[in-house]
Amino acid sequence: MQQQPADRYAPQRARGAGRLVTKAFGGRTKLAEFFQEGCAKIRLPETFSPEMEAILINTSGGLTGGDAIEWSVAAAASTKLSITTQANEKIYKAAAGTASVSTHITVGKDACLHWLPQETILFDQASLTRRLDVDLAETCEFLAVEAVLLGRKAMGEAVRGGFFRDRWRVRRSGRLIHAEEMKFEGEIQRLADAAAVLSGQIAFATLFYSGPLAEALFPKLRACLAGTSGGASPWTGGASHWNGKLVARLVAPTGFELRKILVPAISVLRNGAPVPKVWNI
Numbered sequence: 001m002q003q004q005p006a007d008r009y010a011p012q013r014a015r016g017a018g019r020l021v022t023k024a025f026g027g028r029t030k031l032a033e034f035f036q037e038g039c040a041k042i043r044l045p046e047t048f049s050p051e052m053e054a055i056l057i058n059t060s061g062g063l064t065g066g067d068a069i070e071w072s073v074a075a076a077a078s079t080k081l082s083i084t085t086q087a088n089e090k091i092y093k094a095a096a097g098t099a100s101v102s103t104h105i106t107v108g109k110d111a112c113l114h115w116l117p118q119e120t121i122l123f124d125q126a127s128l129t130r131r132l133d134v135d136l137a138e139t140c141e142f143l144a145v146e147a148v149l150l151g152r153k154a155m156g157e158a159v160r161g162g163f164f165r166d167r168w169r170v171r172r173s174g175r176l177i178h179a180e181e182m183k184f185e186g187e188i189q190r191l192a193d194a195a196a197v198l199s200g201q202i203a204f205a206t207l208f209y210s211g212p213l214a215e216a217l218f219p220k221l222r223a224c225l226a227g228t229s230g231g232a233s234p235w236t237g238g239a240s241h242w243n244g245k246l247v248a249r250l251v252a253p254t255g256f257e258l259r260k261i262l263v264p265a266i267s268v269l270r271n272g273a274p275v276p277k278v279w280n281i
Contacts, residue, residue, distance in 0.1 A: 011095075014060035014067040016040025022052060022079040022111075029079040040069050043086075051080040055278060056117070058089060063101070065094025065127050070102050073115075077108040077137075084276040085117040088149075091164075094127035098163060102131040105142075112141040112211075116266065116276060119147040119203075119255055122188075127163040136172040141211030143269050147262060149255045150192060150202040159202070160189045170210065177243060178208065198251055201236075203258040207248040209269045214246050217269055221246060224268045225261065237261075 018040040021033035029052040036042050039060040047053055058069060075081045091099055107113045115132075122128065136142055146166070151157035163185050170178040184191055192198040209217065218241040225239060225248070237250035248265060252258035266275050 011066065014039045014058075014063065014069070016058065016060070016069040017072075018042050018056065018070075019072040020054055020081075020083075021074040021076065022081055023076050024078045029075075029081060032076065033074075040071065051082060051112075053276060054081065054083045055086050055276075056083065057086045062090035062092050063099035063128065064092045065097035065099060068100040070104075072104045073113070074106040075108060075111040075113040075140075078110045079108070080112045082114040082116060082276060084278055086278060088118050089120045091120060091122050091126040091128045093123055093125040094162075098127040098129050100129050100131075103133070105132070105134045107134070107136050107140040107142050109137040110139050111137065113143075114270060115142075115144040116279075117146065118279060119149050119205075119258075121149045121152060121255075122159055122162065122164055123151060123157065124159050125162045126159070129163075129165045129167075131167045132169070134168075134170040135174075136170065136177075136210060138173045139212070141213070142170075142209070143211075143266075144208045145205060145262070145266060147203070147205035147250075147255075147258060149258075150188065150198075153202060153254045154256075158189060159192075161186060162188050164188070168208075170208070172210065172244075177210065177245060178247070180206075199236075201251045201253050203252045203255045205250045205258060205262055207239075207246070207250070207262075207265060207269065209246040210244060213271060214241060214244050217271070218246055220268050221248060221265060224264055 016038035019035040020042055022029050023032035028050045039058055041057040041059055043055045045053055150159040166182040168180045193200050221239050239248035250261055263275050
């Protein structure tokens, strides 16, 4: 009997790639390039402003070991683009391999790009490597948020183990202005319980802003965080400002509590504009 190739019975994996490039035309942001492949889809809802809004969709419904998605976004000079996701990205238990999500963003001269995906939810024994690479022109504005939930507390879920690595590299005019690495490996619940990590909380987020309004927005962001911490929301975190950028770290016991502060904080850094509508659906 003829032997079958070893990969004949390999598990089916999700693959996707999407690319979006804007251009300025008639005082509005228009589409210059558009590409989507596999499970990666991009939708452009109609707007009544010069800004373009893009919604990224993973039609596979979630990711597990061996799945891979790549996003590439470029805001050309003098354009405005906001990017979000249709829903939370769910990372399921991995029998083998690691899911991969990589994003490359370019922001041109006098352009504005806001990277606002909804939360990533990690399930027990999930495995994910995520990478964000950003290239900024000297005179542009860039806002990014990445939020992660270690399971859904309301559903009684707990992430006891798994793997999660998150890598950021942000450059302005080719000069590295922000770099960070985060890694949870092995006994995630034990690591998250440590006071120097999450102190037992399961929801956390990073907010990053670089642009001409950094100095003006910093006291507004601090006031927003201070005002919320005085209420009923039991979150912790803080913000810092240096080298022309703002960075805020937020931690909360649930995704609901995290959103209580994350949504108004994003609005502050969007100079009063609300979060994308899909956040509220």
